[in-house]
Amino acid sequence: MKSVLANPEALVYCVRIVTVNGTIFRFVSYAHDLIMSNGAIYKTDLGYEPTDLVIETNTTGSLWDLEGFFEIAGIDRDQLKSGLMDNARVYLFATSWAVPIEDEEPATKGIMGKASIRDGRYTIEVMGLIDTMNQSVGRTFGPLCDWTLFDETLDGDVIPYERSRCTGPRAAQDGPLIATYKVTGTVTSVTSQKIWTDSTRAEAAVYFDYGFVKWTSGDNTGLPSQPIKAHAAGGVITQYHSAHYPIQIGDAYEMIPGCNKKKSGDCVTKFSNGINNGGFEDMAPPESYKEFGGNG
Numbered sequence: 001m002k003s004v005l006a007n008p009e010a011l012v013y014c015v016r017i018v019t020v021n022g023t024i025f026r027f028v029s030y031a032h033d034l035i036m037s038n039g040a041i042y043k044t045d046l047g048y049e050p051t052d053l054v055i056e057t058n059t060t061g062s063l064w065d066l067e068g069f070f071e072i073a074g075i076d077r078d079q080l081k082s083g084l085m086d087n088a089r090v091y092l093f094a095t096s097w098a099v100p101i102e103d104e105e106p107a108t109k110g111i112m113g114k115a116s117i118r119d120g121r122y123t124i125e126v127m128g129l130i131d132t133m134n135q136s137v138g139r140t141f142g143p144l145c146d147w148t149l150f151d152e153t154l155d156g157d158v159i160p161y162e163r164s165r166c167t168g169p170r171a172a173q174d175g176p177l178i179a180t181y182k183v184t185g186t187v188t189s190v191t192s193q194k195i196w197t198d199s200t201r202a203e204a205a206v207y208f209d210y211g212f213v214k215w216t217s218g219d220n221t222g223l224p225s226q227p228i229k230a231h232a233a234g235g236v237i238t239q240y241h242s243a244h245y246p247i248q249i250g251d252a253y254e255m256i257p258g259c260n261k262k263k264s265g266d267c268v269t270k271f272s273n274g275i276n277n278g279g280f281e282d283m284a285p286p287e288s289y290k291e292f293g294g295n296g
Contacts, residue, residue: 014026014034145263146278
């Protein structure tokens with residue numbers, strides 16, 4: 001049973017979206033904006049509505065959609081298409097329009113999933129947290145290392161020790177640290193939204209292959225880091241995906257090299273980190289251990 005129930009005679013439903021970078025969007029399904037007891041303002045407008053929510057008493061995940069028109073509560077087309085809203089946390093709760101209290105009667109918490117856009121309207125799929133239990137966990141053994149390079153991402157996410165051990169024991173790290181390998185620079189020429197150059201880069205070609213770049217100035221500032229497909233001599237960088245906004249000469253960036261996950265490859269030759277490699281290079285491939293025995 002719920003410990004607190006909102007007044008059923010003045011019931012309204014509210015949604016709060018918290019993005020990975022901390023940006024917060026607040027909505028209310030009501031005739032006008034509501035100011036909560038803590039001062040938070042929940043915006044409203046025509047066209048915003050959550051679909052029906054069904055929660056079962058088993059391990060089936062809840063699933064509901066958030067629909068609305070762009071520019072309501074600050075959400076615009078670019079924010080959805082740029083990836084800013086990816087993996088955002090979504091909170092749905094009920095309260096009273098007469099005495100609104102944030103999170104008074106929590107209904108569900110979810111993770112923002114697939115978003116679709118049609119004309120000036122969006123539909124966002126919200127998945128229940130129990131859906132994370134449907135994901136595969138544990139290690140997959142193979143010749144390539146499955147640790148995350150540096151045990152940290154360029155976006156600042158630190159990977160727990162039980163999931164990544166590239167830097168070695170946390171209390172006595174003996175592997176590569178992201179601060180040592182992270183570089184900064186500015187764009188000197190642009191070929192397309194996927195290919196750009198920093199002619200001042202002196203690293204050998206392929207050094208930044210499999211790496212990541214994050215923009216710290218220009219129109220793409222604040223967006224998630226992007227994977228690097230190829231690094232050519234002269235500081236030519238090719239991204240896997242086009243930048244959401246056009247890259248301009250003078251745009252500043254942070255960048256880290258990548259790893260090809262091979263112990264005999266980048267792990268040793270680039271990072272001198274064979275001791276922490278998580279792969280099994282001598283493991284027999286499937287075509288070998290599935291063969292029938294012969295006569296010799």
